[in-house]
Amino acid sequence: MIEVYNLWKQYQRPNWALSGISMNIEKGDFCFITGPSGSGKTTLLKILYREIFPTQGQILIDKRNILRIPDHKIYILRRLMGIVFQDFRLLFHKKVFDNVALVLRILGVPQKEIRRRVFYSLRMVNLHNKMWEYPKHLSYGEQQRVAIARAVVNNPKIILADEPTGNLDTELAFEIMTLFRRINKKGTTVIICTHDRELIRHYGKKIYFLYKGKILRKESL
Amino acid sequence: MIHQKFLFSAKETLNNLWEFRGRNLFSIFIICLSFLIVGVFLSLSNNFQHIAKQIQENLAIVAFIENDASEENINAIRIRLENSPYIEEVHYITSQKAKENFSHKFPELRSIVENLEFNPFPASIEAVAKDNALSLEETIDFVNEIKNITGVDDVQFNKDWLERIQAFSRLAKIVGFFLGGILVLASFFIISNIIKLNVLARKEEIEILRLTGATNLFIRTPFLIEGMVLGLLGSSLSLLLLAIIIHIFPLYLGSSLGALSELIRFRFLSVGQCFGVLISGCVTGFIGSYSSLARFLNI
Numbered sequence: 001m002i003e004v005y006n007l008w009k010q011y012q013r014p015n016w017a018l019s020g021i022s023m024n025i026e027k028g029d030f031c032f033i034t035g036p037s038g039s040g041k042t043t044l045l046k047i048l049y050r051e052i053f054p055t056q057g058q059i060l061i062d063k064r065n066i067l068r069i070p071d072h073k074i075y076i077l078r079r080l081m082g083i084v085f086q087d088f089r090l091l092f093h094k095k096v097f098d099n100v101a102l103v104l105r106i107l108g109v110p111q112k113e114i115r116r117r118v119f120y121s122l123r124m125v126n127l128h129n130k131m132w133e134y135p136k137h138l139s140y141g142e143q144q145r146v147a148i149a150r151a152v153v154n155n156p157k158i159i160l161a162d163e164p165t166g167n168l169d170t171e172l173a174f175e176i177m178t179l180f181r182r183i184n185k186k187g188t189t190v191i192i193c194t195h196d197r198e199l200i201r202h203y204g205k206k207i208y209f210l211y212k213g214k215i216l217r218k219e220s221l
Numbered sequence: 222m223i224h225q226k227f228l229f230s231a232k233e234t235l236n237n238l239w240e241f242r243g244r245n246l247f248s249i250f251i252i253c254l255s256f257l258i259v260g261v262f263l264s265l266s267n268n269f270q271h272i273a274k275q276i277q278e279n280l281a282i283v284a285f286i287e288n289d290a291s292e293e294n295i296n297a298i299r300i301r302l303e304n305s306p307y308i309e310e311v312h313y314i315t316s317q318k319a320k321e322n323f324s325h326k327f328p329e330l331r332s333i334v335e336n337l338e339f340n341p342f343p344a345s346i347e348a349v350a351k352d353n354a355l356s357l358e359e360t361i362d363f364v365n366e367i368k369n370i371t372g373v374d375d376v377q378f379n380k381d382w383l384e385r386i387q388a389f390s391r392l393a394k395i396v397g398f399f400l401g402g403i404l405v406l407a408s409f410f411i412i413s414n415i416i417k418l419n420v421l422a423r424k425e426e427i428e429i430l431r432l433t434g435a436t437n438l439f440i441r442t443p444f445l446i447e448g449m450v451l452g453l454l455g456s457s458l459s460l461l462l463l464a465i466i467i468h469i470f471p472l473y474l475g476s477s478l479g480a481l482s483e484l485i486r487f488r489f490l491s492v493g494q495c496f497g498v499l500i501s502g503c504v505t506g507f508i509g510s511y512s513s514l515a516r517f518l519n520i
Contacts (some may be wrong), residue, residue, distance in 0.1 A: 049432065072437055079434035089429050106435040108225040150433070 001027040001158070001189050002048065007057035009043055009213075017043045018054065019213045025191065025206070027157075030184045032200050033193045035210030041193040044210070045162050048191070049081055050074055062157065079107070082151025082188075086163035088143045090135040090150075096122070097131045100150045107154065121149040125179060141172035145179065152183055159183060161192045165199065177203050226439060233443035238450065241419055245451060248408070248415045252455025252505065253462065255404030256498050260463040260490060262397020267488040269390030282308075282360075282378040284367050286344040294372030295344070301370060302348045307363060309351045316344045343374060405505055412451055412509030416444055420514065445510050452506025456498050464489060 002025040009018040018040045025031050033041050046052045047059065050066055059066050066077050090099050097118055104114045122128040125145035127138075135143050144164060151159055161180065165173035177192075177199050184190045194200065200207055209216040238245055284302070286295055295313070302311045314322070319342035324331040334341070350360070360378065368376045420427065430440050467487040490498065 051432075075434045075436050078432060083432050089425070089432075091426055091429065102429070103433045105225070105229045106430065106433060106439055108223065110225060154434075 001025055001029070001062065002191075003058075003060040004048075005058040005060075007044070007047065007059065008055045009040070009047065009052070010055045016213050018047075021057070021210075021213075021215055023208060023215065023218075025189060027189055028184070028187050029189050029191075029206050030181065030203070031189075031191045031206040031208070032204050033191065033208045033210060034195055034197075034200055035216075036195060038212075039210040040213040041195075041210055042162055043213075045160055045191070045193050049083055049160055050077055079154065080156055081158045081160055082154065082156040084144075084147050084151050084159065084161040084164045086166040088135075088147045090143055090146055092134065092136050095132055095134055096127065096138070096146050099135060099146055100153050103150060103154045117153055118149075121153040122146075124152070124182070125149045140167050141175065144168060144172075144176055148176065148179055148183075152188070155188075157189060159188055159190045161190070163194055164192060165194060165196060170198065173199060174202070227442075230439070230442040230446060234446040234450065237419055237423070237443060237447050241415075241422065244415050244418060245447075248411050248451050249455045249458065251404075251411050252408045252452055252502060253458040255401055255408045256456045256459035256502060257462050258404055259397050259401030260459055260498060261466070261487070262393050262401065263490055263494055264463065264467060264487040266390045266393035266397065267490065267494075269386050269393060271488055273386040273390060282348045282350065282364060282367070282376060284346045284348070284370075284376050285374045286346065287372050287374045288343065290344075290372035294370075295346075298346055298367070298370050298372055302346060302367070305348075305363070307350055307359075309349045311349075312347045314345050314347060316340050316342050319343070319345060405501070408455070409505050409509045412448055412506055413513040415451075416448055416510045416513040419447065420444060441511075441514050444514055445507060448506035448508075448510025448513075449503045450506070452502035452504070452509075453499060454502075455506075456502025459502075460490070460495055460498060463487075 002023070004021055004023045007018050007021040008016060010016050021040075021044060033044060035041055043052070047054050048061070048066075050069065053067065061077065062080060064077075069077055091102070094102075100118045100121055101114050104117060109117070119128055119131070122131055125148055127142060127145055127149065130138060130142065135146060138146065144167075148164070151161075159180065164180070165176050168176065173196065180190050180192065181203060204219070205221055207219045207221075209218070282302075284298055286298070299311060299313060302308050317340065320334060320340050323342060324334060364376045364378055367373060427440055467489055470487055
């Protein structure tokens with residue numbers, strides 16, 4: 001599903017944010033990328049959704065070299081993915097429904113279908129009863145669940161989550177992780193960047209340990 | 222699918238217009254002012270054109286007869302004019318009749334003329350041209366032809382006025398387009414900057430749209446529509462204000478301009494010109510918005 005070959009990234013000389021990363025993530029994998037702050041987790045994720053370019057290396061997603069996709073066609077890659085951020089990145093002036101519906105509106109899905117799919121996604125994260133509220137009236141955990149509902153509403157092949165539990169307490173973090181596990185069981189490839197060892201111990205199946213931009217070790221449980 | 226996307230873009234445009242109504246109103250005001258200036262000069266130019274047309278329609282050619290011209294010469298001139306396809310009617314005015322006409326039209330100068338020992342007014346033949354029968358160039362050719370007939374001393378017609386009025390009309394248009402052009406350019410930059418501010422305010426939303434798979438066109442469309450709507454509203458408002466000015470101007474100035482009031486009169490724009498102003502407004506808004514997005518929205 002995702003093949004990364006000899007990936008290097010340098011923001012500023014002489015430091016390398018990523019040094020020769022290679023990894024292979026299969027379809028349906030539930031994968032963690034972990035490491036201390038500054039180890040290159042977010043950089044790796046940003047390269048995977050083509051927010052930034054690597055200095056060197058190749059990445060194939062769904063057998064397609066994503067570095068060769070022209071900028072104006074990058075939406076094709078992004079539609080394969082659902083992205084979840086630590087800071088949720090919700091639109092606070094729009095209701096929960098509209099936040100989740102945004103992805104479908106981009107695709108021009110008919111209104112009736114949007115209602116059906118948004119409701120289904122919100123029910124999955126157990127927020128269907130808060131559909132018409134504004135995100136600012138929700139707790140952090142609920143806001144993150146809205147972000148997850150938005151990421152899955154289009155049935156993406158891959159979910160990329162960057163520190164999705166970074167702002168949450170342990171209980172909520174476990175709740176969110178259970179949710180990701182449920183999504184993964186439906187066949188979606190899930191890649192989560194986190195430095196929370198507790199979560200990895202509990203949910204880790206395939207784990208990449210990053211340190212100073214290098215893969216220190218890889219574990220498959 | 223396209224219908225759904227367009228509906229979403231239209232809704233986003235309305236949201237943007239309402240949310241940033243302060244700065245949007247400012248840009249509408251500037252666009253309105255720019256097009257109002259163009260409109261005022263265009264309407265002045267329209268009036269000059271109208272006057273020029275009236276003069277052209279009532280074109281009178283006067284052939285002054287030499288004092289020693291024989292009866293045959295006068296008849297030959299008369300016949301030449303009467304047989305011309307461009308001439309509606311011909312009148313022969315004797316020198317005595319010309320003197321009487323002058324005394325009648327300018328009674329205060331009558332004594333001067335009557336005290337003269339001779340009649341200074343030559344006999345003449347006045348010819349009224351048919352409506353729109355001749356263009357200005359054709360008229361000049363025709364006048365030159367009459368001048369060459371034996372017995373004709375000089376030929377006059379209200380060509381000078383026609384030329385002057387047409388020159389005024391051109392000048393009004395040029396001044397209007399020059400001043401308006403500068404202001405339209407200014408409004409173009411203002412729209413560009415206002416859209417830039419709106420893009421900045423929506424930066425986070427644009428970022429989310431990009432990450433969730435929106436195409437560039439999808440992201441840009443609401444801003445482009447917004448620019449066009451601002452341009453359209455500004456130019457429509459300028460037409461409305463122009464109509465009000467045209468209505469109020471004569472009432473306000475009354476007859477204080479005297480004979481000038483005929484010249485400095487606004488004549489409302491033609492339907493084509495109105496459409497031109499509206500389309501220009503739209504285009505200004507679109508280009509302003511597009512250039513801002515191209516420079517600022519790095520997508």
